[in-house]
Amino acid sequence: MAAALSLAARNLGQVWPNPAVGCVIVDKAGHVVGRGWTQPGGRPHAETEALKMAGERGRGGTAYVTLEPCAHHGKTPPCAEALVAAGIARCVTALEDPDLRVSGRGLAALKQAGIAVETGVLAEGARELNVGFLTRVTTGRPFVVLKLATSLDGRIATRAGESRWITGEEARAFGHRLRATHDAIAVGSGTVLADDPELTCRLKGLEHRSPVRLVFDRRGRVPASAKVMTEAPPTWVVGAGPTDASKKAAQHIEIAANQDADRWLPAVFQELGKAGLTRVLVEGGATLATALLSAGLVDRLYWFRAPIVIGGDGLPGIAPLAVDRLAGSVGLRCVGRRTLGNDVLELYGRAA
Template structure:
């Protein structure tokens, strides 16, 4: 919870994250985004309390900071919060900058709680480690280290060399989860892939006649738009474009940006008057397989970027490498079923989000979330770890992650060992 006290805001452009209100841009008078603390409570709290507050603040930037991570910072002096800040957009000040500005002279001798190791290098902004040293803080509590080779322990080392006490690992798991997409991108150089689908209780994404609007409730669809806003890009196959003519934009809640739209279209069948080409509400890329420059030119004249892969058949792994090279950190895959099959078979999915409606559709001809021929043997099926189950309106939302192959093999070995011991 937010500490006891009164708070005022500078500027007019605000949005709400959890129980916190954060400025989303510079105010008309040039004041920095963030909180202004007026009168604080005096209750004594531990490190986890303040780090949870920093994590809450950091959530304000989720989906807006790419290719940077989302970071929150809290400055505490004498048991009182004197400064808070969040990184809200790439190229703008980091969380520590806003927090230290707000704290002013009260930063001297204070403890700073930050959800990610302070940077130690010059990028679009100066090093935050230097800022903390210059501010005269006494102690810095870091939730998790930054895997970026430009930082990777250097920020912590610089703080310690300056005589600042540094503690690392407070609420590490929560901080790692917050920036799981960033961490994956830094390690793999490819986007973090979220595969999403909505289906009936009997696993159908449409009726046998193709009707699919709407299987799930408006509450579930609104949640999907929130997730879209948290990703750099949305990907669908050309069949989804031909069948549904989707906009692939964020249309619920506060729209801070529309993600990049990516269409997998082997033979360039996307209509020139499709929403994703004609509406100009978001940038669109089409990834195709070995088409001529003349074919691509018609789309490029309309502002669409066309990437032609070296072979006629598009390989998902090549697509992810391309997107990684283009700086796409996170990818929201929304279908159709053949695209889902391709990503799962390639082992390219990091997270699965399923919305299940309390409806029974039936029909052997009704499509399911994962198409193709399926797996011939149960041992080949993609095993999932269920991370979270919740209800959204009348629907059920399941968040899961595919098990790594080594985890599945280890589980199989343990089962075999158990079977032998029980004989």
């Protein structure tokens, strides 16, 4: 199962709206004869890829699958049926699929065909791997990851606006790896106007893993000449419209802007979930980051801290939250910490 989880992670960020699944087929003698993982775009599925490799050698063997095999007819036939037809004798899964089209039906179909079924093996690892898919299925919105890169005193730029580069090369490379494993990367219009970013993955060999780019442009300020509007990969504009920029976008998601951010943003992310996104990485700026924290939409926070102090006149990474009492502050839970060159990365999840 550990090998299947490793395979599943290979195309993480490339398979939405489907989950990233891995499958390992072992023959009756205990030899691995088939391996598969969900392909870009969400198909072919992991099970069919592994069964194709295994061929007749998989008959009577065991399939290790990171998520319950699908049981519904979509753009491809059910994987549960494929496992039965291939003569698999035993199926070990990590998680049941909460998707109502599956939700136990895949395992029931296997059992009905006489296949021995075991579930819950390395379930926590499988849950972490597909936290985006699971969040979308259970809440209707994608899993939201906020990334901040600041000085020790929480500044993202000097008072003159200089920000390149606060963190070092290793931290920036880690940030690009995050981009490669998310379905979309989001910024606010202020970041586009201030930095004109490309929002691509620029790690050698992973350039093709650049995610969809989301621009939150509630007031219609982004020009059509911005780099995110003129270069690949696809860009979605969220907010006011139509504008010159939104007309050029691969997709325009328009949500009525005459409401406060605490109501507007949840509606936006529900629409992003309907569009199929499961994992969204938010990189800036301070206004968007603060609004997401205030709305309770941040599921995970990657905070990169550089060993420098900029001072109170620098640009803060978090805008005012109007917190009068500590009880009204945004609570988080530290779940990890590591060093990247001279920088420190702190990982936070929702408060327990």
